[in-house]
Amino acid sequence: MSKRAYNFNAGPAALPLEVLERAQEELVEYQGIGMSVMEISHRSAEYEQLNAETQELLADLLNIPAGYKTLFLQGGASTQFAMIPLNFLTSEKVANYVITGSWGKKALKESKLIGETRVVAQPEKFSHVPDLSELQLDNSSAYLHITSNETIEGIQFQQFPNIGDIPLIADMSSDILCKPIDVSKFGLIYAGAQKNLGPSGVTLVIVKEDLLENTPDHIPSMLRYDTHIKANSLYNTPPVYSVYMVNLVLKWLKEKGGLDQVEKFNQEKTKLIYDVIDESQGFYVGTVEKQDRSIMNIPFRLKDEALEKEFLKQTQENGFVGLKGHRSVGGMRASTYNAVPYESCKALSEFMIDFQKRNG
Structure with missing residues (x-):
């Protein structure tokens, strides 16, 4: 096999080699049925079994309690930015948003199109998570929305706010399954697959069923969560191959020992990079305060842009991919998702x- 790149892409991102090899083996024929999984009907017994098994794997890995439904939708997190206020933000309610970076700002923009929306916390500089311990939300609150990990800025929630009976909604696109979480704290969790779950094309939604009791009647069918719950994510043709790949990734995570072991592994491998930054005496500069650093995305800078360009040029020449920071912030970023090897x-x-030795 040819040498694989050191893949630090932010998304679509690295997939486990074992998963890719398993998918390669089954590409032409899936489980002896004479067809690829891409060719089977989503109404077939084979796909319904795959759909159910993938839900069960998620429930097991995340310890999802009773009263929640797991959905495999399309349109990415960007569609969820609108679906959430459409389903939950009624005329007498207010949507609350904590903004910690670029993706939170995009979610906020969509909510403002639909109903009354307010920012309840936002740091001046996206270098830390704001203190939410004193956050008080009134009874008009439809929900509180957070982005658990900002892919671009590299900021990650280390603990989640306690807001009582008000639903907590989280975009977990870039850190879902990187560590254990208490799903019962959330009304809804959503995540595009293309960072930690599998390839692009499918979006995971985990939603508390009782939140859907008052869904407005005027919402189009495809944008209603209850539509997809009633149809068990089979209302329209699902992204069959993407769900299949998610299934393989979830099995791989179980084989790795579950999320406790995955978190330990992620901490160990990202420490290698953070230690270099911290011990470089200012040659490399992290852009996030230590207590809120992400174990999924590591942004950093060098002392000038010319040196950054040389760094990126040499990394590419040495087989590293995806280290250029997002165009909105510049610098460098190493995305160290679950599938990125130690x-x-x-x-x-x-x-x-x-x-640093050669250029310090």
């Missing part, structure tokens, strides 16, 4: 040390 992070840390 060896890739070790190789990057060693390259960073060597680059």
Whole structure:
């Protein structure tokens, strides 16, 4: 097999090699049925079994309690930005948003189109999570929306706010399944698959059923959560292959020992890179306060843009992919999702040390 790149892309992102090899084996024929999984009907017994098994794997890994439904939808997190206020933001309610970066701002923009929306917390600079311990929300609140991990800025919630009976809604697109979470704290969790779950094309939604009792009647069928719950995510043709790949990724996570072990692994591999930044005496500069650093996205800068360009040029020449920071913030960013191997992070840390020796 040819040498694989050190893939630090932010999304679509690295997939486990074992998953890719399993998918390769089954590409032409799925489980002896004479067809690829991409060719079978979504109404077939084979796909219904795959759909159900994938839901069960998620329930097991995340310890999802009774009273929640798991959906596989389309349109990415960007469609969820609108679906959430459409389903939950009625005329007498207010949507609350905590803004910690670019994706929170995009979610806020969509909510403002639909109903009364307010920002309840936003730091001046996207370098930390605001303190929400004193957050008080009144009875007019439809929900509180957070982005658990900002992919671009590299800020991650280490704990979640306690807001009583008001539903907490989280965009977990870039850190779902990177560590255990208490699903019962949330009214709804959503995540585009293309970072930690599988390939692009499917969006995971975990929703508390009793939140859907008052869904407005005027919402189009495809934008209603209850439509997809009643049809068990089969209301229209689902992204069959993407769900199949999610299934394989979830099995891989179980084989790794579940989310406790996955979190430990993520901490170990990202520490390799953070240690280089912290010990570089200012040659590398992290952009996030230490207590809110992400174990999924590591943004950093060098002292000038010319040196950053040289760094990126040399990383590309040495087999590293995806280290250029988002165009909106510049710099560098290493996305270290679950499927990024320890060896890739070790190789990057060693390259960073060597680059500093040659250019410091």
